[in-house]
Amino acid sequence: MKFGVLRFPGTCDEVDAQLAAERVANAEILWHGDRDLKGVDAIVVPGGFSYGDYLRVGAIARFSPLMESVIDFAKQGGPVLGICNGFQILCEAGLLPGALLPNRSLRFICRQVDLVVQRTDTPFTNACEEGEILSIPSKHTTGCWYAPPALHEQVEANGQVLLRYAPGQNPNGSLADVAGVSNEAGNVFGLMPHPEHAVDPLTGSVDGLKLFTSIRDSLAAHV
Numbered sequence: 658m659k660f661g662v663l664r665f666p667g668t669c670d671e672v673d674a675q676l677a678a679e680r681v682a683n684a685e686i687l688w689h690g691d692r693d694l695k696g697v698d699a700i701v702v703p704g705g706f707s708y709g710d711y712l713r714v715g716a717i718a719r720f721s722p723l724m725e726s727v728i729d730f731a732k733q734g735g736p737v738l739g740i741c742n743g744f745q746i747l748c749e750a751g752l753l754p755g756a757l758l759p760n761r762s763l764r765f766i767c768r769q770v771d772l773v774v775q776r777t778d779t780p781f782t783n784a785c786e787e788g789e790i791l792s793i794p795s796k797h798t799t800g801c802w803y804a805p806p807a808l809h810e811q812v813e814a815n816g817q818v819l820l821r822y823a824p825g826q827n828p829n830g831s832l833a834d835v836a837g838v839s840n841e842a843g844n845v846f847g848l849m850p851h852p853e854h855a856v857d858p859l860t861g862s863v864d865g866l867k868l869f870t871s872i873r874d875s876l877a878a879h880v
């Protein structure tokens with residue numbers, strides 16, 4: 658199978674995402690100005706500062722030509738993983754619920770965080786154990802996930818929160834310690850921490866690899 662990793666002006670984590678995906682499958686970088694998804698089986702919208710975070714994080718990238726193809730791909734049930742700025746872009750595109758607000762501290766925060774796996778019956782977490790703790794780096798200014806009460810209630814009732822910050826570790830003030838949330842159909846998932854930076858023992862954790870493995874295995878199960 659092949660992952661497609663999006664690149665916008667200002668993206669900076671696409672090569673790490675490609676290298677992470679290549680540990681479990683093939684991966685190719687896709688330029689935001691094209692429309693062709695080149696037959697990839699899964700999409701990664703990586704982290705960075707697309708369009709310099711101007712206007713509002715992800716608000717400009719969301720209108721790239723390639724995003725039209727990503728929205729169609731997602732509507733057809735294709736797996737889409739948004740990491741950090743990718744999560745922000747997917748929220749702006751209306752593919753994920755809620756919005757990312759500035760961190761409560763109003764500071765850029767860069768630290769390793771523990772995430773608690775809430776569900777394992779998903780395309781993104783099937784290689785994990787329920788309740789497992791994943792140690793993954795987090796680095797952002799605008800990572801405070803928020804949804805108005807009615808939407809938040811719906812997201813919780815549908816089991817769309819797949820990862821939460823471990824108690825006492827929420828770095829940004831996200832509502833209900835939400836670190837990663839899926840769409841209602843379950844095929845689009847976004848998280849603020851960076852699994853692509855936790856794939857080699859050299860950097861202290863390989864827990865991030867489990868998300869990439871999960872996507873690959875969920876697709877293999879459908880063949």
Ligand SMILES: NC(=O)CC[C@H](N)C(=O)O
Nearest residue numbers: 704705741742797798799
């Ligand atoms: N690491 C990233 O992807 C940065 C995300 C984003 N632009 C922020 O700082 O909020």
